[in-house]
Amino acid sequence: MLPMTVFVLVVCGLVLRRMSAEERIQLVHKIVHALRAGATTASDIVTHTPTGCDEFYAALRSRTRWTLLTPALVVAFVGTHVLMRVFGSGELDDRLLAWGASVGPLTTNAEWSRLVTAMFVHRGWLHLLTDIAGLFIVGALIERLAGRAAFLFVFFASGLLGGLWQLAARPVSVNAGAASAIFGLYGLLAATMIWGFAQRSPVTIPVAVLKRVWPGALVFLVYHFSTEGLFSESMQAGAMVGLIGGLVLAVRVSTAQPPLGRVCASSVASLAILIAFAVPLRGIADVPAELSRVIDVEQRTAARYDADVKRFRNGRMTAEELAEVADAI
Numbered sequence: 039m040l041p042m043t044v045f046v047l048v049v050c051g052l053v054l055r056r057m058s059a060e061e062r063i064q065l066v067h068k069i070v071h072a073l074r075a076g077a078t079t080a081s082d083i084v085t086h087t088p089t090g091c092d093e094f095y096a097a098l099r100s101r102t103r104w105t106l107l108t109p110a111l112v113v114a115f116v117g118t119h120v121l122m123r124v125f126g127s128g129e130l131d132d133r134l135l136a137w138g139a140s141v142g143p144l145t146t147n148a149e150w151s152r153l154v155t156a157m158f159v160h161r162g163w164l165h166l167l168t169d170i171a172g173l174f175i176v177g178a179l180i181e182r183l184a185g186r187a188a189f190l191f192v193f194f195a196s197g198l199l200g201g202l203w204q205l206a207a208r209p210v211s212v213n214a215g216a217a218s219a220i221f222g223l224y225g226l227l228a229a230t231m232i233w234g235f236a237q238r239s240p241v242t243i244p245v246a247v248l249k250r251v252w253p254g255a256l257v258f259l260v261y262h263f264s265t266e267g268l269f270s271e272s273m274q275a276g277a278m279v280g281l282i283g284g285l286v287l288a289v290r291v292s293t294a295q296p297p298l299g300r301v302c303a304s305s306v307a308s309l310a311i312l313i314a315f316a317v318p319l320r321g322i323a324d325v326p327a328e329l330s331r332v333i334d335v336e337q338r339t340a341a342r343y344d345a346d347v348k349r350f351r352n353g354r355m356t357a358e359e360l361a362e363v364a365d366a367i
Contacts, residue, residue, distance in 0.1 A: 108177035142209030142322035172258025185295035196222020218276035225280020239292035
């Protein structure tokens with residue numbers, strides 16, 4: 039990444055050097071204009087109400103006036119990544135683990151909190167941006183439609199179970215990112231759509247609203263399909279938890295958000311399932327590290343014995359003393 043950045047900066051510097059002052063000013067004006075146009079387009083995408091969807095968005099605002107959790111998660115993702123970039127050091131996996139990523143030998147040996155912190159750590163800017171693209175529109179929609187309590191429950195339940203599933207499948211791989219949690223929100227979206235079409239109301243999601251969701255969802259899915267493969271552990275666990283949890287929570291989503299009592303009961307049941315899955319995974323050994331320690335002990339022991347054999351041959355150690363060394367080894 040660093041050599042490519044330096045190369046791009048050098049090329050840009052050479053291009054600017056060959057330009058006249060007037061050409062540089064024109065270039066700056068074009069860049070500013072493009073940024074303003076991009077910001078306006080992004081704002082229109084986020085705030086514009088599709089034709090015929092006024093009643094739907096009015097019903098959403100009456101349920102949840104402001105979306106707070108979705109932007110808070112985005113800020114947490116970006117802030118964590120920036121801090122890791124600025125203050126982290128070492129290889130990528132070492133930085134990820136230092137900032138809370140999950141790996142079997144650490145997570146299953148009394149560091150279960152890594153299942154939570156791993157959701158806020160990302161491997162790079164592309165990983166971060168695709169997760170944000172997948173989360174932002176869907177998260178804001180679900181937060182208003184199903185409520186903040188259901189949103190939080192599905193997000194963290196999907197992320198935690200997905201993290202455990204990844205540990206079971208790849209115990210010594212470093213796991214980071216919120217893919218499982220975001221897939222869970224897509225599962226919850228599917229559940230609310232099922233109940234919404236079965237019990238039509240002003241909050242039944244119109245097709246025009248779904249058209250706003252697919253660009254970010256496509257970017258998110260293409261990235262994770264290309265890096266993790268189709269039907270990866272994160273996709274399976276997240277989508278399953280989101281869909282099943284959504285079908286339970288959103289039974290009457292057409293008339294009201296899921297009651298807090300139902301969300302709490304679902305959380306208790308999910309916690310019991312998580313514990314049942316976690317218990318068999320306790321104490322995963324870091325086999326490469328253990329082998330390295332064994333090899334180190336063997337090397338030190340062999341070096342000591344070779345040195346004592348050399349002393350014996352030179353007449354500086356008796357056979358009895360050498361035998362004692364061998365016995366100790």
